[in-house]
Amino acid sequence: MPATLIDGKLLSSVLRDELRERIERVADHGYKPGLVVILVGADPASSVYVKNKIKACEDVGIYSVFEHLPATASEEELLDVIQAYNDDDSIQGILVQLPLPAHLDAHKVIEAIAAEKDVDGFHLSSVGALVTGKPLFRPCTPYGVMKMLEAHEIPLRGAHAVVVGASNIVGKPMAMLLLQAGATVTICNSKTKDLAHHTKQADILIAAVGKPNMITSSMVKPGAVVIDVGINRLPDGKLVGDVDFNSVKYVAGYLTPVPGGVGPMTITMLLTNTVEAAERACATQLASLN
Numbered sequence: 001m002p003a004t005l006i007d008g009k010l011l012s013s014v015l016r017d018e019l020r021e022r023i024e025r026v027a028d029h030g031y032k033p034g035l036v037v038i039l040v041g042a043d044p045a046s047s048v049y050v051k052n053k054i055k056a057c058e059d060v061g062i063y064s065v066f067e068h069l070p071a072t073a074s075e076e077e078l079l080d081v082i083q084a085y086n087d088d089d090s091i092q093g094i095l096v097q098l099p100l101p102a103h104l105d106a107h108k109v110i111e112a113i114a115a116e117k118d119v120d121g122f123h124l125s126s127v128g129a130l131v132t133g134k135p136l137f138r139p140c141t142p143y144g145v146m147k148m149l150e151a152h153e154i155p156l157r158g159a160h161a162v163v164v165g166a167s168n169i170v171g172k173p174m175a176m177l178l179l180q181a182g183a184t185v186t187i188c189n190s191k192t193k194d195l196a197h198h199t200k201q202a203d204i205l206i207a208a209v210g211k212p213n214m215i216t217s218s219m220v221k222p223g224a225v226v227i228d229v230g231i232n233r234l235p236d237g238k239l240v241g242d243v244d245f246n247s248v249k250y251v252a253g254y255l256t257p258v259p260g261g262v263g264p265m266t267i268t269m270l271l272t273n274t275v276e277a278a279e280r281a282c283a284t285q286l287a288s289l290n
């Protein structure tokens, strides 16, 4: 029997309905959640993602601002823009689209964002809070994956999760969230010897490498939950993941499609973090009135 598909679009629509209710509740206190998306330059892929994020905000009723800077913008200009939004009470979430042009220091730029507005979860405060077990903002992609596992009641305690890829935005925070949910976690990277040996042990396999179709059916344990975080644009324009979907679907127990899997969930969790930030700002305001 082929794998059960984990539909990220469908789950997103359920979660977005819940968000609309939360947004109405903060609206009752005179608040409207606001997100600014800052894009430097005009990379075509980044432009598409940014547009999708703005559209998703409109869809649920989050106020959004698109701040587009030229590719030649200086670090000082970008830091000034971030500072202005740090000080802007109509904005609770600040996202700087990555990757940045090479002349800009992404680390420095991320640290300039006020921690309470870091809806990407990339700031050192967010990372430290995540690792020590009191998350402020969970990075959107791993957070979305956790919601997908939860929606399908996939048991995590004592499960062996194997994460392929160790980036700061996906692999590392993914491993931390799975660990905190009680999984035994293996993190593989590009230097791992005999990758298939590790992936075949996985009850839950997370592919976050950025190589089209690199996880093949012989690397998957029968019945495993396979989560495909990859988004690779092929020369013919087709979008594929890191998992060879057409062979793995006959081995895996659960599988996420690309498109329509983790991608839409990433955006939904960005909306969730923005609403969360607005709820906290609202609560702080109410507390100060007492």
Ligand SMILES: Nc1nc(=O)c2c([nH]1)NC[C@@H]1CN(c3ccc(C(=O)N[C@@H](CCC(=O)O)C(=O)O)cc3)C=[N+]21
Residues within 6 Å of the ligand: 048, 049, 052, 095, 096, 097, 098, 099, 120, 140, 231, 239, 258, 259, 260, 261, 262, 263, 264, 266, 267
């Ligand atoms: N500061 C920052 N935060 C990010 O969260 C961030 C970023 N920079 N830089 C780039 C990556 C990538 N990313 C995606 C989000 C949604 C889809 C998505 O919705 N994908 C659709 C398909 C979209 C298409 O057709 O291209 C899907 O998988 O179904 C993809 C990729 C967020 N990122």
Ligand SMILES: [Mg+2]
Residues within 6 Å of the ligand: 120, 139, 140, 141, 169, 266
């Ligand atoms: Mg993200």
